[in-house]
Amino acid sequence: MSLTRELLIGGKDVPAVSGRTAEDIDPFTGELYATVAAAGPEDVTRAVDAADAAFAEWAALAPFARRAIFLRAADLVDAKREEVAELMAREAGATRPWAYFNVGLAANFLREAAAAITAPRGEVLSAQQEGTLGLAVREPLGVVAAFAPWNAPVILGVRAVAAPLAAGNTVVVKASEDAPIACALFVADVLREAGLPDGVLNVITNAREDAAEIAEVLIADSRVRAVNFTGSTGVGRIIGTHAAAHLKPAVLELGGKNAVVVLDDADVDYAVEAVTFSVLLNSGQICMSGDRVLVHESLAEEFTRKFTAKVASLQAGDPGHPHTVIGPLVTPSAARRVAALVKDAVAKGAEVLTGGGEPEGAVHPATVLTAVPKDADLYYAEAFGPVCVIETFADDDTAIAVANDTENGLTCGVITENATHGLAVARRIRTGIVHINDQSVADEPHAPFGGVKGSGYGRFGGRWGIESFSSTRWVTIATQHAPFPF
Structure with missing residues (x-):
């Protein structure tokens, strides 16, 4: 009733x-x-x-x-x-x-x-x-x-x-x-x-x-x-x-088009855990969600392999099930919108590392892409779903330029075991919030949020x-x- x-x-x-x-x-x-x-x-x-x-x-x-x-x-x-x-x-x-x-x-x-x-x-x-x-x-x-x-x-x-x-x-x-x-x-x-x-x-x-x-x-x-x-x-x-x-x-x-930057001095296993949380908490329907994962090329192979395996292992479906991580999006039309972003990216040359395909009702599979070109809608659009894009970089200047290549500026995560290195990168990223050696999703009642x-x-x-x-x-x-x- x-x-x-x-x-x-x-x-x-x-x-x-x-x-x-x-x-x-x-x-x-x-x-x-x-x-x-x-x-x-x-x-x-x-x-x-x-x-x-x-x-x-x-x-x-x-x-x-x-x-x-x-x-x-x-x-x-x-x-x-x-x-x-x-x-x-x-x-x-x-x-x-x-x-x-x-x-x-x-x-x-x-x-x-x-x-x-x-x-x-x-x-x-x-x-x-x-x-x-x-x-x-x-x-x-x-x-x-x-x-x-x-x-x-x-x-x-x-x-x-x-x-x-x-x-x-x-x-x-x-x-x-x-x-x-x-x-x-x-x-x-x-x-x-x-x-x-x-x-x-x-x-x-x-x-x-x-x-x-x-x-x-x-x-x-x-x-x-x-x-x-x-x-x-x-x-x-x-x-x-x-x-x-x-x-x-x-x-x-x-909205946000938030990056999580994995620097060359990051702990890879920690980075995988942090990025998974950033991308997939509430099926990616958070203004702070990590849409873009920028990984130093020296760590890219190991990070990508471990990250895609973890994402693929997560349970999707009924939000009432105690083990569900990827619940439904807010409406079936929201899931179809996300699927259209993925489909457009693939048609323009992107590669699906895990997930993709059509949603079941409002449930969209957790999806990881790479090689998404700039002319794909997903490159600049906020995904607002269980989707992220992995990009690699060779130096800090490149990572910072990519992180700033968006009209948005809400939050960012910089994952590193070297706080001095992390701070130097973080201060050059144009967002209202940045977290060093952490991912992009965080909120505290006493902190200035915006x-x-x-x-x-x-x-x-x-x-x-x-x-x-x-x-x-x-x-x-x-x-x-x-x-x-x-």
């Missing part, structure tokens, strides 16, 4: 004004998992009404009271581990280890947000006028429009709202059409249970065909003062354009997240009367 969920507006579960609904499909079985309300523009306005009405009281709530809500919510997420595993498998085809990872990191995002609420904020300035005290004070913005994606739904659903709420804002979150419960409604349920006041967090779900209109109406509302979007670079350009048109700041965490170039701008994590969703106000206090020239 399928679930039914409504919109969350002003602390109440309510249907869309139109009465319309949208289907939420299990990507592995193809069965209906849930039915959600399909919001229209009038529902967006209702949600912003509720968020705007709740703002003043939420912003004024004592910091320790707000912090207590976040800490309770973190414990609740931890306690709902099995519920999350079932939910993510049914909505997004997630394997159980990936769901558990979502639980742990999401809970810690909430704890970090709790800490940020009571952290020192602002500065005392040197004032030019005698007898005047100058202050730089951080203040909340108002209503924040948040967009929560499906691929790491609980992590990124929490990240979409945690820093804005911790900064004292209220939020309207537009859920992904592919995992509306996990990425938004579940997060809101947890925060409601933890004591979040009505209207502080509101959730809009919608039909896929209405997504563009819903986003545009939400961003255009004059009471929305900032935009928080995580998703593809293509959609991010549209969101950023809408935000700019209304002079609203935006934090955009977008990209450069086509991977977006702004930062999540710790004080950077608070700064992204607050404004700096200059306040002066004159302790004596100042002289005026007229």
Whole structure:
């Protein structure tokens, strides 16, 4: 029996004004998992009404009271581990280890947000006028429009709202059409249970065909003062354009075309393990996934042989099976898109080392390619599936040039046993994140997370997240009367 969920507006579960609904499909079985309300523009306005009405009281709530809500919510997420595993498998085809990872990191995002609420904020300035005290004070913005994606739904659903709420804002979150419960409604349920006041967090779900209109109406509302979007670079350009048109700041965490560079002083067996994780965690459906594996030519034969054997040995299929590593992609059409990228690359001269072929429903085989030419779509396109390309290099300059040959700049891994060598290479790679002697996939709640170039701008994590969703106000206090020239 399928679930039914409504919109969350002003602390109440309510249907869309139109009465319309949208289907939420299990990507592995193809069965209906849930039915959600399909919001229209009038529902967006209702949600912003509720968020705007709740703002003043939420912003004024004592910091320790707000912090207590976040800490309770973190414990609740931890306690709902099995519920999350079932939910993510049914909505997004997630394997159980990936769901558990979502639980742990999401809970810690909430704890970090709790800490940020009571952290020192602002500065005392040197004032030019005698007898005047100058202050730089951080203040909340108002209503924040948040967009929560499906691929790491609980992590990124929490990240979409945690820093804005911790900064004292209220939020309207537009859920992904592919995992509306996990990425938004579940997060809101947890925060409601933890004591979040009505209207502080509101959730809009919608039909896929209405997504563009819903986003545009939400961003255009004059009471929305900032935009928080995580998703593809293509959609991010549209969101950023809408935000700019209304002079609203935006934090955009977008796609990646990430490299893992295996230097000549790397431990090959460690590199194989690290790269396999980078490429295939969540079937490659992570913005940080390693699409390109750049291996020094002195290690290429050994690395390629061991890596392809490991990839070929991994179990694929049912996300509910405890040994499955390669679960289904989010939809069968996503799997067909990945297959088309592989087919195009092969037609233009690439070699398949393992995998390839046609997907079974939403399950695409784990695939390793080499000799992918620059005119193949896969060379520059984000795979966002269980696919990677191996390239070899003769020197550091070549590896760095290839790693930088992309419009994206999110993350990178540089695998080496020589940290000095690794740092020298890492500092020349143009990404917002780089990991030395590690692979490309990592996130920590207190660290500045975000990209450069086509991977977006702004930062999540710790004080950077608070700064992204607050404004700096200059306040002066004159302790004596100042002289005026007229």
